[in-house]
Structures are given as C-alpha cells and as structure tokens.
Amino acid sequence: TLYIQEEISQPHQAASGHYYAALKDRDARISIVCWRSTALRLGARLPAEGEEVVAIGQLSVYGPRGQYQLVVKRFQTVGQGDLAAQFEALKARLLHEGLFAEEHKQALPFLPHGIGIATGADSAAEADILHSISTRFPSMLITQCPCLVQGAQAPESICASLQALDTDRDVAVIIVGRGGGSLEDLWAFNDERVVRAIAACRTPVVSAVGHETDITLADLVADVRAKTPTAAGELVVPVWDELQERLQELHDDLNRAVDTIAHHLENRLTSLSHHRALATPYHQLAMREQRLDELSSTLRKLGHHKPQHAEEHLQQLTQLLRRRHPSPALAAAGTHLSTQLRHLQRLATQRQQQLEQRFIAAIRQLEALSPLAVVRRGYAVLQDDSGAIVRSISQSHSGTLLHARLSDGILSARVVASTQRRLGEVNDLYTADTPPNQPEDRSHDS
Secondary structure, three states: OEEEEEEEEEEEEOOOOOEEEEEEOOOOEEEEEEOHHHHHHHHHHOOOOOEEEEEEEEEEEEOOOOEEEEEEEEEEEEEEOHHHHHHHHHHHHHHHHOOOOHHHOOOOOOOOOOEEEEOOOOOHHHHHHHHHHHHHOOOOOEEEOOOOOOOOOHHHHHHHHHHHHHOOOOOOEEEEEEOOOOOOOOHHHHOHHHHHHHHHOOOOEEEEEOOOOOOOHHHHHOOEEOOOHHHHHHHHOOOHHHHHHHHHHHHHHHHHHHHHHHHHHHHHHHHHHOOHHHHOHHHHHHHHHHHHHHHHHHHHHHHOOOHHHHHHHHHHHHHHHHHOOHHHHHHHHHHHHHHHHHHHHHHHHHHHHHHHHHHHHHHHHHHHHOHHHHHHOOOOEEEOOOOOEOOOHHHOOOOOEEEEEOOOOEEEEEOOOOOOOOOOOOOOOOOOOOOOOOOOOOOEOO
16 A cells, blocks of 8 residues: 655546556656545545545556556645745745735726747647637738747746837737646746746736646736637637627718718708798788778778878878888898808718718728738738638748749749748748749749
C-alpha cells in the first residue's frame, strides 16, 4: 500500500462512474483512478481541483499507455494545494486594490476598425478565433502578436504582446487567451504581471482562457470574459450581412421620411392657398360695401326728418367703417402667411440637409469598412491561379504564379523565395528584405 501526499489536478468523473485525476507537484505528477465502487462509497468526499490530499492505494500499470497509475482506495484531506492557495491569496489582494471593479472596465466598440490577438502561435485557440472573426466579418483587419502561453517565460511573453497591441493604432480590441488545461497549464494567466498588464491597457481587452469552467485572474480583470476562444471572436465583431441589411433599412427609412415631410408641406401650402380669407379677399370688401349701401339708404330716408343728426351719424359710421376696414387685417394676415411660408421652407430645407448629412455619413462609414478601402491604404490581396485567397506562405512554393490586387490594378508575379516571419521579429513583414541575386517578375495584368 502506497501513501502519496500531493495536490489534486484535473479531476473528473466519467460516465462509467470511475473517478480520474492526477497528483502533482512542481516537478512531477502521477495519474490516479478510483473505480466506480470506490467512488460511490466516497461520494461527496472525492477531492476537487487544488486540494492537497493523501491518496492511499496500490500501484498498477495502465497497459495501453504503458504508464504507472495509483488505484486509490481512500483519500485523506490535508488542505488546499500550493497553487490554489497562491491563487486565492493573490485574488484577495488584487480584489482589495480594486483591480476587478466594474467601474474600471471598458465597453467594447460596436464596430472596431481592427482586432489584435495575443495567443500561442499556430495554436487551436488562434485558429478558432480567426475562424470566428472571418466568418462573421470577412474584411476585418486582424493583427496577430503571438506569445508563449505556458511555462516560466509565458508571463513576460504575454505582457510584451499586450503592450505591443495596446500601442498599435490599427487595434481597437485585444483578445488574449489560450485553450483549456489544468490549473498549472493556465497558471501564466494567474501571474500578477499579466493581470496588471491587462489592467493597464487603454484598449479594451477580452479574456478567452480555456473553457467556461476555467476561471483565471486574467478573466476577472479583463473588460469582457469570453467562455471560449471561439466565443471571443463572436463578441468583438458584428455580422457583416446584418450590418448591410441595417444600412439598407436606414436608407429606406430616410427616403420615406423625406417623402413624408415633402408631402406634408405640400398639403399645408395647398390648404392655405384655398383658405377663403386668402383665396377671395375682395369678397370680404364686397360684403362691407353692401352694408355701407344699406346704411346710406337708411340715412337718406331719415334725412328728411333729422338731417343734422343723420349727418353726424353718417360721419360716425364712416369713421367706424374706416377703423374696421379689412385692408389692414388682410395686410397683416398676408405678412404673417409669408413669414410662416418662409419658416416652413426653412424647416424643410434644414430637415432635408440633416437627412442628407446622415445619409452621406452612413455611406462614408460603409465605404470605410469596404475591403477596397484597406487596399487603397497600401495593402494587397494575393490570389493564386484558382482565385483562392493566399493567407500564408504555406499556400505557395517557388515558381507559383500569384496575382496581387492593388488599388489601381493587378500585378502578376512568380514566387522565387519565401521567408517565414511574424509580427515583432527583426526584419518583419514591413521591412523590405529581398533575397539577394533573385530575379524580379515584372509581368503586369491591369
């Protein structure tokens, strides 16, 4: 019977009921197994990730792999393991400092102009992120800054990649992460240097470390935590086709709004032009003249009896008619109408200008997102003879005919040599470094 005191790592219980885990320290590890009958007997006392236990059992050999394993009969709990204890201690200290506070977190931009990725080179996590982004938004500018994600040098490498991406003007959102693993595999993302580097980034950071059940300090300090690397790509960019549909809806709404305003103003002007006071002002004058004739006739009838009184009454009536003559009122109404018409025309013009400016802004935004805009900034799109996009030097070999789509035409060239380089290396992709004594292919097709 063996007694081994170490820390539990990667525990899980299979559908068969057997319990599997590993005992590990900083230098070594050994697999352990509890058969279903033992696991059922232990029940809730099966140890969890990070617990330090004394495993008691028999040593055996797992034939298919040819490796030793401990068949455990029972456990004695000692306490938390070193890594788990370090995790909780650092978490509590950083929490007290306020590094995980919500008020420090930045919102992700709805439509970033570029995405930066800091993860392992040629890793599954990198492939998942790139696939997720390119599927949703094919023309999105992506800047990759590979780093180590495991081992003693990983924290320093991750910090360097974060600092490089944070100062890159082509990066609006940073994704940092890796695939799943044990607590020690993910330990670089619990390093205090990495946590503080994420907190210091002025660019919003999305943490995509491991699986949904893997929680690291990088997840807690990041502006947004993604459950998986694939989910990170879905969080940072919208769907291109949905944007196109939304722009078309806004364009249609703008046209309908302009038509509605114009129709309303037209109806208003038509209604005002048919108003009786404006359409037939002389009718009002004729009514007043008719009344004056009636009063004059009455005055003449009364003139035989009271000429002096009638004359005075006539003068009073004349003055009253002058005061009530419709000409001043009509003139004032005409002035008011002209003012209102000018005001309506000015409002219609202003509204039309505002709608035109919004429409132009939407068009400019759409043009800025066009792949052709990226080409006009000095980039090129490479295609092989089949028309497939060339994204890696592994897609071509010496002698391959390639076609480069530039802003003003197409260049055709043959590959004479290839050198693999990544962002941040000496003589990177932006430094001219043509292999010596290699002929240039100057064939053009524009």
